[in-house]
Amino acid sequence: MRKQKNVLFSLSVVTVLAVTAACGPDSSGTSSDSGEPAGDITVTSWRFADPSAVGTLHLELIDGFNESQDAINVTTEAIPYNDVNTELVNSVLSGAPADLVAIGPSELASNAEYLQPVDDFWEAEGAEFQDAFSETARALATHDGQLWGIPIEMSTTDGMWFNKDVLADSGVDPEQAVSSWENFRAALEQIKAAGHTPMLFEAANATRMDRHWSWYVAGGADLTDPDQYVEQMCTPESEETFTFLTDLYLDGLTPNPAGIAYDEATRQFSAGDVGFYADGPWAPTTYEAYDASILDKLGYTHLPPKEEGGGYGANVDGLLWAIPKGSANPEAAWEVMKFMSSVDAEERQAANGNLPTRTEVLQSAVVADDPMLAHFGALIDEHGYPRPRADFIGEFKQIFITAYQAAVTEQQSPADAHASACDQLRGL
Structure with a gap:
């Protein structure tokens, strides 16, 4: 990696x-x-x-x-x-x-x-x-x-915020949780078993793709060259990332991302019963506007790498x-x-x-x-x-988010949804 x-x-x-x-x-x-x-x-x-x-x-x-x-x-x-x-x-x-x-x-x-x-x-x-x-x-x-x-x-929107009370009640160590995707999933399952909402993930519209990019970077994609965006997002490794993100919902570890944009995500996280949510450094002032009591419960770390010791990104x-x-x-x-x-x-x-x-x-x-x-x-x-930028980036994000929505709503399998998105992207 x-x-x-x-x-x-x-x-x-x-x-x-x-x-x-x-x-x-x-x-x-x-x-x-x-x-x-x-x-x-x-x-x-x-x-x-x-x-x-x-x-x-x-x-x-x-x-x-x-x-x-x-x-x-x-x-x-x-x-x-x-x-x-x-x-x-x-x-x-x-x-x-x-x-x-x-x-x-x-x-x-x-x-x-x-x-x-x-x-x-x-x-x-x-x-x-x-x-x-x-x-x-x-x-x-x-x-x-x-x-x-x-x-x-x-x-960057790629800091990982967490609720210290929820994690403590679930027996989750935040740094261990973000040490790899496998450990992150295990932590989410612990939070779910303790009766809390494990995490929030956004996919309600094309702008929410900006919350997805760095998961693909952790999965091996290099998103520094606009000429390579399509190739990098259509590798077997990126299909694996797409499936990992889809399974977070299909396995009950996050509410349906297709219905969540930023306002709804911040409202839910501020309510105090969610374990993890990726957001930027302005987050405390946003959450405080909903419920000031959340401030004493907040902790922050980074997105998990795919493998322990692996790399992860922060889109700027x-x-x-x-x-x-x-x-x-x-x-x-x-x-x-x-x-x-x-x-x-x-x-x-x-x-x-x-x-x-x-x-x-x-x-x-x-x-x-x-x-x-x-x-x-x-x-x-x-x-x-x-953060990925190109004259076609609006269409790019819309295609990928639509494919992700199709996968989480089980209109297509993750593999088929990802393949369909890549077919469309290659036509841009």
């Missing part, structure tokens, strides 16, 4: 910055008498719909920006996470896009045609601004040799502020982006469980003194790989 290598740091963002024009961006937005950006702009983000402390923070930051100056007035619009891509595409095609959008970096490849590259904005800010962001963070904002926004969060993504194509005021949008990615904003992000993108904050006591953030930072450093 090979260990998944971290390729984030091999992406050359310095080259991107070096080849951009030395002049600032062309001005097409509204300006004040002083020539500074001004006007009313609209910002859309799924974070504005988040009831947790993270969502509240994003709204507070926008309020803080509006209060900090008089030239630009920002209006927020909450977009459900599952609708982000559809809303972006439809608004650009209709000629009425927002001025600024939150997007996952893994969605850049499939949405770049609806966004404006921001290389000129980065270049105009100068070296001090450019160098303030970690290379990993800048890589998240890079696609096809261009920069598409400012990353304000980097994270985050949140990127980007400017849609056709934005009426990109200059004002850029000013908001800078404010939302400032040192103060990044420190507040870290306090709410998101790894910052500025090196200064990433290396500060805010992160170093928080064992949970340090744990997730180590997952990214030692096991991280970019």
